[in-house]
Amino acid sequence: MISGILRLSLLACCLLTAGVAAADPQCQDAQECLKKGKEILQAADRDDSDDLELYDDDAFDQAENYLLTACSLSNAEACVLMGNHYGKQPGNGGDILDFEKAIAFYRMACELKDNNGCKQAIELYALSGEYCEYVSENGGYHPSDKCFNNAREYLENFCDAGNTSACESLGLIYENRYQPNDPEFEHVYEYLKKACDKNSAMACGELGRVYEKQNRDKPEMYEPLTLKSCALKNAFACCHLGELYLKGKHVPQDLKKALTFLEKACSLGEADGCSLLADIYEKGVTADAESTGKKGKKQNNSIKPNPRLAQKYRTRAEELMEEFY
Numbered sequence: 267m268i269s270g271i272l273r274l275s276l277l278a279c280c281l282l283t284a285g286v287a288a289a290d291p292q293c294q295d296a297q298e299c300l301k302k303g304k305e306i307l308q309a310a311d312r313d314d315s316d317d318l319e320l321y322d323d324d325a326f327d328q329a330e331n332y333l334l335t336a337c338s339l340s341n342a343e344a345c346v347l348m349g350n351h352y353g354k355q356p357g358n359g360g361d362i363l364d365f366e367k368a369i370a371f372y373r374m375a376c377e378l379k380d381n382n383g384c385k386q387a388i389e390l391y392a393l394s395g396e397y398c399e400y401v402s403e404n405g406g407y408h409p410s411d412k413c414f415n416n417a418r419e420y421l422e423n424f425c426d427a428g429n430t431s432a433c434e435s436l437g438l439i440y441e442n443r444y445q446p447n448d449p450e451f452e453h454v455y456e457y458l459k460k461a462c463d464k465n466s467a468m469a470c471g472e473l474g475r476v477y478e479k480q481n482r483d484k485p486e487m488y489e490p491l492t493l494k495s496c497a498l499k500n501a502f503a504c505c506h507l508g509e510l511y512l513k514g515k516h517v518p519q520d521l522k523k524a525l526t527f528l529e530k531a532c533s534l535g536e537a538d539g540c541s542l543l544a545d546i547y548e549k550g551v552t553a554d555a556e557s558t559g560k561k562g563k564k565q566n567n568s569i570k571p572n573p574r575l576a577q578k579y580r581t582r583a584e585e586l587m588e589e590f591y
């Protein structure tokens with residue numbers, strides 16, 4: 267069951283701050299309240315999708331009291347729906363409407379043993395550096411200690427229990443809060459490595475990015491991590507590898523590898539990878555120097571212009587950009 271303190275603080279926050287009507291909705295129990303709330307949202311569906319219209323303000327205003335009541339009666343699905351409205355979801359352009367409310371609802375669902383609620387809370391806490399209350403200190407701004415510590419303590423419990431996403435999120439909140447010269451920054455490496463060791467594509471890519479930023483002239487420190495991230499289907503990592511091999515900065519220039527990784531990035535839905543391929547095939551590319559093949563023979567390392575492929579990848583890049591926006 268939800269702890270009394272958490273439930274009361276949540277209801278006070280969401281009833282008073284959000285201005286939700288305090289009157290009891292016309293439903294008898296949690297399941298009926300959930301059903302009525304969902305029916306209102308489904309009726310407002312404009313695109314016949316399976317997604318509820320959680321970002322339709324008029325519809326949500328009508329459904330909110332039902333969902334809030336169901337959540338307060340320990341219905342985890344209703345708590346998650348409330349969290350989805352205040353949290354990050356496609357209909358509001360990706361913006362988080364209210365970080366604290368979203369976290370509170372997700373945590374309530376998690377306490378009710380709802381795995382999706384736990385997952386959403388963990389993922390949202392990774393963004394605490396962007397959405398927490400900020401305080402001014404030493405000429406700069408950073409998330410308040412209270413907000414950071416709440417996120418850290420919550421995530422540590424899950425990370426210690428073996429939750430890869432929680433370890434990943436811990437690395438991110440430490441990275442957002444501390445500078446590389448701060449001793450606390452070591453936790454960035456610690457937690458991202460934990461997640462990467464468990465095959466988190468994002469953690470491997472981010473750890474590689476952190477090492478690259480600090481040690482650009484030592485690709486042996488970050489190239490293997492970025493390669494692993496790409497192998498785990500991180501499109502951003504694949505695209506970055508393609509750029510590295512294309513430009514030949516800090517790693518030997520290799521146009522064949524550049525094409526391989528950019529093609530993979532494009533196939534995984536990374537628009538920048540498709541755009542770079544279009545640029546390459548539009549004008550062609552000649553390497554700065556001849557490369558050496560596997561048998562030690564010199565080979566011409568160049569890519570000839572190909573208008574058909576240039577148009578193919580340009581079109582795909584535009585399609586992906588349209589899908590994104």
